[in-house]
Structures are given as structure tokens and as C-alpha cells.
Amino acid sequence: MKRWAVALVLTLILGVSASANDWPSRAVRIVVPFGPGSTPDLVARMIAERLQQKLGQSFTVENRAGASGNLGTDAVAKAAPDGYTIGVSIAGPLAINPLLFSKMPYDPAKDLALVTMIATQPSVLAVNANIRAESVPALIDSLKQNPGKFIFGSIGNGSISHLAMEAIALKSGTEMVHVPYASSPQAVTALIRGDVQLACLPAISIAPQASTGKLKILAVSTAQRSALLPGVPTLKESGIDVEADAWMGLIAPARTPEPIIARLQREIVDFLSVAETKERLARQLMEPLPTTSAQFAARVASDIARWTPVIEAAKIKIE
Numbered sequence: 452m453k454r455w456a457v458a459l460v461l462t463l464i465l466g467v468s469a470s471a472n473d474w475p476s477r478a479v480r481i482v483v484p485f486g487p488g489s490t491p492d493l494v495a496r497m498i499a500e501r502l503q504q505k506l507g508q509s510f511t512v513e514n515r516a517g518a519s520g521n522l523g524t525d526a527v528a529k530a531a532p533d534g535y536t537i538g539v540s541i542a543g544p545l546a547i548n549p550l551l552f553s554k555m556p557y558d559p560a561k562d563l564a565l566v567t568m569i570a571t572q573p574s575v576l577a578v579n580a581n582i583r584a585e586s587v588p589a590l591i592d593s594l595k596q597n598p599g600k601f602i603f604g605s606i607g608n609g610s611i612s613h614l615a616m617e618a619i620a621l622k623s624g625t626e627m628v629h630v631p632y633a634s635s636p637q638a639v640t641a642l643i644r645g646d647v648q649l650a651c652l653p654a655i656s657i658a659p660q661a662s663t664g665k666l667k668i669l670a671v672s673t674a675q676r677s678a679l680l681p682g683v684p685t686l687k688e689s690g691i692d693v694e695a696d697a698w699m700g701l702i703a704p705a706r707t708p709e710p711i712i713a714r715l716q717r718e719i720v721d722f723l724s725v726a727e728t729k730e731r732l733a734r735q736l737m738e739p740l741p742t743t744s745a746q747f748a749a750r751v752a753s754d755i756a757r758w759t760p761v762i763e764a765a766k767i768k769i770e
Contacts, residue, residue: 474534474711478509482530482538484523486516490653490735491699494569495539497731498701501722519609519769520544521556524702528557532564532704534711539569541699542611546754550762551609551769565747566701567716569723570737573677573696574615576670576686577657578649579642587670587689590649594625602628604638604647609769612638614758615651615672615695617765622691642666653697654680655736672696679736694757698740700747716744 479502483495492514499510515523524544530536545559557563576587584590594601605613608631620627630647632638635656641647643665651672658680660666671683672695686693701719703712722728723739732739742750 472710474714475506475508477535478511479534480530480536481510481512482523482526482536483512483514484516484520484526484538484540484544485514487514489516490572490655490697490737491539491541493735494699494732494737497728498539498569498719498722501728502718505718518556519548519551519607521548521552524559524563525556527702527704528559528562530704532706532708534703534707534715537566537701537703537715539699540702541697542751542754543609545700545702546751547609547611547614547758547762548769550755550759551767553768553770559751562705564703564705564707564712565744565751566703566712567719567744568698568700568740568742568747568750569719570732571673571696571698571740572735572737573654573680574612574651574672575654575657575668575680575683576615576619576649576651576672577642577661577666577668579645579647580665580667581645582648582667584669585667587684587686587691590669591623591625591691594620594623594627598626599628601649602630602647604641604650604652605629605631606635606638606652607631607633609762609767611695611697612651612653613767614761615693616649617767618693618695618761619651619686619691621761621764622693639666651695653736658736677736678738679733698750700742712744 481495481499483492485491495512499512503510515526520543524540527538549555603616639656642650661668670686670689671677671680674694720741723741
């Protein structure tokens with residue numbers, strides 16, 4: 452290799468190394484693809500507070516809601532890969548939406564770097580208090596005896612709450628009618644009123660109502676029992692092989708220097724190990740889920756494999 456070429460390569464390598472060592476030297480933007488007060492927003496603000504204290508630079512949260520999370524996630528994908536734009540995203544924009552949308556503004560596999568998963572929030576299968584079913588098998592019996600007569604609510608077409616119920620129907624050989632709502636509070640209100648008879652929704656939205664007897668929780672949708680809901684059986688324990696938790700993770704633009712990705716991963720894992728962090732997450736019925744980048748990528752691949760047959764069977768599409 453000619454001397455000038457060697458010099459150029461060394462300059463580029465040293466430049467990347469220097470920028471990584473100096474990072475962050477100015478404010479960092481954390482993009483959240485959902486509105487203020489959403490679970491990803493709450494987690495992003497916890498992270499921003501921690502990193503600002505630890506690294507001595509400003510970390511600001513920017514909400515870019517729209518298109519089922521695609522808008523904000525696209526903002527991260529198209530940002531400069533310099534470590535000064537990162538994001539918090541969820542299974543929808545990273546794994547599920549490419550299966551639902553006929554056209555995506557970004558390619559999650561090519562345009563994003565997966566830093567680490569952050570936390571998971573269990574969902575629960577809940578029914579209206581007047582439904583005569585105290586267990587999942589009893590509910591499935593009622594569904595089979597009344598095909599197409601039970602209505603389930605969700606927090607939107609293609610959402611985890613929608614796909615979880617479609618998966619339950621597929622695995623149990625039952626038929627239900629879907630009614631989407633704009634948010635968890637709206638879906639919970641519909642469930643309490645009896646506008647819908649059942650739903651699989653974030654535990655944080657159901658638990659307060661269940662404690663007062665307005666709703667009944669039959670199962671949790673995580674692979675194992677949640678430490679936050681130890682007395683609630685999983686769907687798998689109850690005879691339905693369905694797993695559907697709502698996780699979130701930290702992302703960056705593809706080609707962000709690897710030393711910056713590694714630094715972010717270490718900082719988040721350290722943050723998630725702090726007792727105060729665990730307590731704050733637990734208050735929202737969330738559990739920390741630190742991973743390596745490779746483990747994060749494996750989870751995205753697993754979700755794609757899990758939801759592809761469900762989406763195809765239910766013929767779910769979003770234009």
C-alpha cells in the first residue's frame with residue numbers, strides 16, 4: 452500500500468478513536484418514537500438523567516411520535532452516526548412493523564445499531580369482572596362455545612396487545628372480534644365497561660383495576676412468571692404457548708463508532724444494576740433487561756420469527 456494511502460487509513464482510524472475517546476463533548480439527543488408520558492419516554496428520561504450526571508454533558512429527550520413508532524425510529528436511523536443522536540425504541544419499529552407496513556422509511560437491519568435492551572414490561576390477559584372464567588382453560592372453553600361472540604380490545608392494529616390476542620386465538624383454535632383503541636387507558640375503560648370482554652394489556656394499566664375487583668387477571672404473557680406478579684401463572688403454564696412481553700432497547704444510527712456503542716452499552720448496564728433504578732422500574736411494573744448488542748439482535752430475530760406466522764394467519768396489514 453502506498454504511503455499516502457497508509458497515512459489516510461491511519462488518520463481515519465485515529466480520528467474515530469479520538470472522537471470516541473472525547474465522546475460526549477456536547478449535548479446528546481435521545482429520540483423517543485412515542486409521546487410524553489409513554490413508557491419509552493419515562494425510561495428515556497431516566498436514562499438521560501443518569502447519563503447527564505455520569506458523563507457531564509446534557510442529554511435531552513425529543514419525542515417524535517407517529518406511524519406506530521416508525522417516525523421517531525427513522526429520525527435515529529437517518530441521523531449522523533457520531534454518537535450525538537441515540538434513541539429508545541420497542542419491538543414494533545424494530546421487529547414487527549416491517550412485517551405490517553408495505554413500505555418502511557428505514558431498514559432496521561441495515562440502518563440501526565442495537566446497543567442494549569433496557570427493560571421489559573409484562574402484559575396480562577385480563578377479562579371483564581362479569582365474565583365467568585377464573586382461569587385461562589375456562590376462558591378458552593367459553594370462547595370455543597361462543598365462536599366470534601367475544602370481543603377483545605387492544606392499543607392499536609399490529610400492537611403487541613393485538614398480536615398477543617391473535618396468537619392466543621391461533622394457538623387455541625378460537626375466534627374473537629378485534630376492536631383497537633388509541634391507548635391503554637381507553638382499552639382498559641372499554642374492558643371495565645364491558646364494551647370488550649377481554650384484552651392482553653400492559654400489567655401497569657390492569658393491576659390497579661384488578662386490585663379493586665373491576666377486572667380479573669388470568670395470566671401473564673412473559674416466558675416465565677414475572678417477579679412483580681409472582682402469583683399470576685404464565686399463558687404457557689395455562690396451556691397456551693404464547694409469549695408476548697413489551698420490551699424496549701437503546702439504538703443508534705448504523706456506523707456509529709464501535710467504541711461509542713460499547714461505552715453506551717456499559718453505561719446502561721451499570722445504570723440498570725443500581726438498586727434505585729430497579730425500584731423506579733418496578734413502580735411501573737417493569738424489570739431491567741440489560742444485554743449485549745448481539746443478544747439484542749437475537750431477540751429482534753426471535754420476535755420476527757414469533758410474529759410472522761401470527762401476522763400472516765390473521766392477515767394484518769397497515770398501509
